[in-house]
Amino acid sequence: MRAERFAAPGRAYGPLMTVISSGRTAPSPSAAARPARPFVGELRLGAFASHRRTVIPLGPLTLLAGGSGSGKTTALRGYEALARLAAGDPLEDVFPDPAAWVPERAGADAQGRRGFRLGCTVEGPAGPVSLDLAVQAEPVLRIVGERLADDRETLLTTALLDPRRPFVQAAWHTAGAVPVTRAPFPDDRLGTALLPLRVAGTTDGQLRVLAAAEQVVVALRSAFVCDPQPRRMRAAVPVGEGRLTSSCDNLAEVLHRTHSQCAQRHARLVATADSGCAGPVTGLTVERLEDGTVRAVTGRGPGRSTPIGRLGDGELRYLAFALVLLTGPHVLVVDPAAEVPSAMQALTVLADGLDRSLDARQAGELLALAASICADGHMRLLGTVGEATAAAVRGVAGTTVVDLAP
Known part of the structure; x- marks a missing residue:
């Protein structure tokens, strides 16, 4: 994900930064109470795979619960899709199998068209801003x-007027000599992400449009999909830039970086590992092998150590999630909006199967850590968990459990 996909150099996030620094948008009695960091407060799946009219409220730490087939993983995929579109990814890359997201019983219209709908609401300095999409999956994938x-009021709308052309007609609020501006937008890109390139920002109306669009883009694109794969985490790895991948297969490389550059956070990671791993953990270090690669090692006390590859699947997943929570975007393969200071952004971690392979003690320790980290507003977490974990944390302060019915 790269900023230049949707934002012109030196031009991006001007209205949003003005709103953040001043603490206000257009006059509003509630502006002072608005959060400084944009975040997604609601996910809507109007017609998306198994979901129909599903509305999911999102807190700092949100856990999706429900039986098999309830759509927990699908909800995370919906959030991830919006995040990728906000980052400028083309529609075909986000939905390589678009028919899979059309509700199974959705019939085609007279022209043979079927599709799906999803959206979200983003809270922030510009106030609540809603984004809703209608995507045609068949016969041609496009945003309609x-x-x-x-x-x-409505700030931007797009509509497909001529199915023969790869464009939609966009209309956005101007509130100047011309109240509405119209122009064609490509039908394979999120129009909201294109607005910073198209809107001059010379009228109050244009500034409102830009601030709203930029708030949505900043909140959505700052997302990290975390899916630790224990079988890939056990191998020695080359030393690179030290940014953790979604599968966490370069865990040893990242521990090499945190051990040398982030002493305080690394010490907290060791303490967290000690709480969730079998046997004592007194250190997390790496050793360089003859071929130049590094492998991670857990200290077990004076003169004792264990290669991290010998840890169980649950221990490795626990350690990977703890590392993500304790480090943040600078140590993750994520591309938040570089033009907006990190203190004014909230990273959202998407974790499918957050408690997978974890025992009850590990799940409890990990969720307690997540609640503590998410409480300060710099990080948010949306994960799926089993029913036992959901029952154990239901009602715990700082945790929102959302039950999805199959």
Whole structure:
């Protein structure tokens, strides 16, 4: 994900940064209470795979629970899709198998068209801003409708007027000599992400549109999909830039970096590992092998150590999630908005099967850590868990459990 996909150099996030620094948008009695860091407060799956009219409220730490087939993983995929579109990814890359996201019983219209709908609401300095998408999956994948609105009015709409052309007609609020501006947008890109390139920002109306669009883009694109794969985490790895991948297969390389550069956080990681791993953990270090690669080693006390590859699957997943929570975006393969200071962004970690392979003690320790980290507003977590874990944390302060019905 790269910023230049949707934002012109030196031009991006001007209205949003003005809103953040001033603490206000257009006059509003509630502006002072608005959060400084944009975040997704609600995910909507109007017609998306197994979901129909599903609305999911998102807190700092949100856990999706429900039986098999309830759509927990699908909900995470919906959030991830919005994040990738906000980062400028083309529609075909985000949905390589678009028919898979069309509700099974959804029939085609007279032209043979079927599709799906999803959206979200982003809270932030510009107030609540909603984004809703209608995507045609068959016969041709394209965005056929998009709506961006704040708490007062619609700011952007797009509509497919000519199915023979790869464009939609976009109309956005101007509030100048011309109240609405119209222009064609490509039908394979998120129009909201294109607005910073198209809107001059010379009227109050244009500034409102830009601030709303930029708030949505900043919140959505700052997401990290974390899916630790224990079988890939056990091998020695080359030393690179030290940024953790989604599968956490370069865990040893990242521990090499945190051990040398982030002493305080690394010490907390060791303490967290000691709480969740079998046997004592007194250190997390790496050793360089003859071929130049490094492998991670857990200290077990004076003169004792264990290669990390000997840890169980649950221990490795626990350690990987703890590392993500304790380090943040600078040690993850994620590309948040570089033009907006990190203190004004909230990273959202998407974790499918957060408690997979973890025992009850490990799950409890990990969720307690997540609640503590997410409480300060710099990080948020949306994960799926089993029913036992959900029952154990239901009602715990700082944790939102959302039950999805199959």
